Amino acid sequence: MRALDLIIKKRDKQPLTKPEIDFLIAGYAHDEVPDYQMSAWAMAVLLNGMNDQEITDLTMAMAHSGEVLDLSEIGKLVVDKHSTGGVGDKTTLSVAPMVAACGLPVGKMSGRGLGFSGGTIDKLESIPGFRSNLSTDEFISQLKQIGIVLTGQSADLAPADGKLYALRDVTGTVPSIPLIASSVMSKKIAGGADAIVLDVKVGKGAFMQTLDEARELANVMVSIGNLSGRRVIAVLSPMDQPLGEAVGNALELKEAVELLRGKAPKDYRYHCMHLAAYMLILGKKAASMQEALAMAEATIADGSAMIKFEELIAAQGGDVSYIRELDRLPKARIHKTITATKSGWVRTVDAKEVGESSVLLGAGRSKKDDKIDFGVGILVKVKIGDMVAEKQPLFEVHANDEEKLNQVLEKLRNAVEIVDEPVEAPPFFWDVIGLNE
């Protein structure tokens, strides 16, 4: 078999067989298939799609490119969550400690930034010393000891996805249902959790632009999860505007920690409380949404979620003083405010423009080996539906480079639309799939 023939087959809209997919993924994981062939193949998949059987085979091939964890020795149900990628989506950082503080172990393998969307691992690495490349033994022993793990891909866990994910980030091959579904679910299957909450984002700042596409992605992932014996819920969340206020690594980490201390933007708080509640229901810690929401709230009120987050950071080698004194986190040199040029109601805060601006400032990558600037980013000061006055702040840009700042100022000015008529705020969620309270 040759990788070239499989690229041609996909280019010509032919389905690939399981042995062909296994060959390609194993070859890529072992550096026998080069990046340039894998990029061409990923682009052919993006353009021509895959059928359900191919998506399942691709997921399983990537999950089995490393170890698939057996977490039965933990002796408790283990839950996991995953977002399909959004702007300002720092949910895992708040939700995982909340759920773990309720006594439900959370073992999660997260990603880095992808395209214009941020990644949990990049955000966590704003903390000096934080290790995101745990071995499987470390993963399991930490989960046993403190009930929470947030790690990135390693040579052990879904390494093929780790490589393909980084390649897709810089080759324009992110927004594809087969590639996203297999990427997310291979990590979830390899991570070994029994129950998984999927957060499928839809809108301008998501890889799925319409509710129909998001629903299709959610259904594919739920069915792959169920096929592999996992309990799965998928929520469909709007992502036309950024979630919360902060976009950028250290800024988002700070906002996530502030929520654990009881202070957060309303949309971010609502989102986190509900995701935590879905995880508690799926993990059989609560029988109803009402009970689960109360449990999640209690972890903030009694400080137990914050304590759990500190335990997590310390266990993975991070310097806890950076989350105790948030001012120590990396900061940008230049702060510039963009204000409204007229009064009215906010109709658009384009999440994609904001996400791309954050990447341009240095918070993400445009080449695989680009270094992240942890301190840069954007604070979004308005939400869709808000009434604003002329000169009211819309964005606060945190930059380290004048030239990049100027490019971004222009882009952000066009990211907001203010109209003369009142505008309805979007819902917090569009739908939930697979929830049986």
Ligand code: URA
């Ligand atoms: N999250 C992932 O893990 N993979 C994707 O492709 C998109 C979001």
